[in-house]
Amino acid sequence: MNIPLDNLVITGACGGLGRAMAAAGLARGARVALVGLDRSVLESLAAQVPGRCAVYTPDVSDAAAMQAMAADWMARFGTPDAVIANAGVAGGFDTAQAADLAVFRRILEINLLGVATTFQPFMAPMRERGRGTLAGIASLAGRRGLPGNGAYCASKAGLIRYLESLRAELRPSGLRVCTVSPGYLRTALTAGNRFAMPGLMAPETAADAILQALARGREQLVLPRRLGWLSNALGLLPAAWHDALLLRQPRKPRAGESGATPIPGLNGDAAPPSAPRAGPGETAAR
Template identity: 85%
Template sequence: MVHPLANLVITGACGGLGRAMAQAALARGARVALVGLDRSVLDSLAAAAPGRCAMYMPDVSDGAAMQAMAADWMARFGVPDAVIANAGVAGGFDTAEASDLAVFKRMLEINLLGVAATFQPFVKPMRERGSGVLAGIASIAGRRGMPGNGAYCASKGGLIRYLQSLRAELRAAGITVCTVSPGYLRTQLTAGNKFAMPGLMAPEAAAEAILRALAEGREQLVLPRRVGWLSNLLGLLPDAWHDALLLRQPRKPRAGEAGATAIPGLGAAGAAPQPSSDKAAR
């Protein structure tokens, strides 16, 4: 099935992958609901396409706020062709640290619950129309747990399973559910990483690949493809060998450490920096 992608909803639209997708969609003449947390970035995106955008700044894990956003968008522009649940956060995690439990909770709220809250208002309208695309930005990290990154891996692993379930539920209704699993993207969320990032990819290239895949009706996309192959090969190793290999790598910075990125809504519990809406893998 070919999808027109003339009407899109994109969360996490203020930086990294989300911003690149919004820019690419707007350049193609699409109407785009810009959902993010940085008003200045939303303003700059909307200024490039007057009359084809609306800006929203909800907490994606707040179901009522997401329903209000969806209702306003559909009243203005109709049921979207595609909803891209891209908003997410990343950060290191240490189970031994009590403060990190708040990090785990908030990461699940944004990365997992936030996707369900993003999709929920659009499922019935798409089902009634008999078409639509729901795309969740997961991660290669969701395929296997990595030392020091348990919260992020858990959130993305859970997201992959959720999208599988949703795909089975909606296939007969003509709704395509796409799982996008990027590797490492060159954005703010990976800028502080000290470990190897094979296949590091520009967000603009990833955005073009994602929009093309959604237009083609694909259900799975790994970016770049060679990172998926590498992940599959590493998955063939015995767990002890795989763990030993990963333990040699530096850990991802935890909230409050140098190089860490912000987790919106975390507050003082995780000693996080100020919120940012940038989104990337992984």
């Protein structure tokens, strides 16, 4: 099977896995909607291939902003072959801390709600055309809770079940849904981790594997595969043994602690601009 990937929408395209997927898609000749929060990074990437990109900086949890982005992209380039909901954040979480409740809410808004708001505007045009792929970047962390990381694990577990439900709903329509569950990737989200990260992958390696899987019509992808096997094996242990192993590891830094990654929009921080704007090559793209 060789499904065309000539028109891609990728959220979280500013860095790490998202940027690597965008670069890989552009290298293959695709037109790519670059969706993220750092306009300068996205415009730098778009400048390399004038006429085949547009840059958008919405908050992925803002349904109206995502609908505007989708309408603008499809007016310029048509219905995408694949929409890859990659935008995500991570942060340590402590239920005993009142301030961390806002962290939990924001992680769910971006990692879970943001996937639905990313997919929604494209579903009717894809259904009308009779084909298309919706891919969600979940995580092996969604398979089992990790101490001190409950918000992130909950968001990814919810995402896995959401994608599972959507796959069943869309199967008669010809649309495909792919759940991608990476382990540890060498990105800003893992840079502050103080615990062991077996199977750590370069984002470029993961990006190539994901695009190949989408082109082949895969519905599930675990990266790296051996880490999925390890996860399955650990899942056979009694819960108390599994928890004891994990509790020996340092916890992920909470928001505000050294090594924590920023969470956009947390505690009422300024929201990113929502109006869609094309990047370099806008006139040529028309």
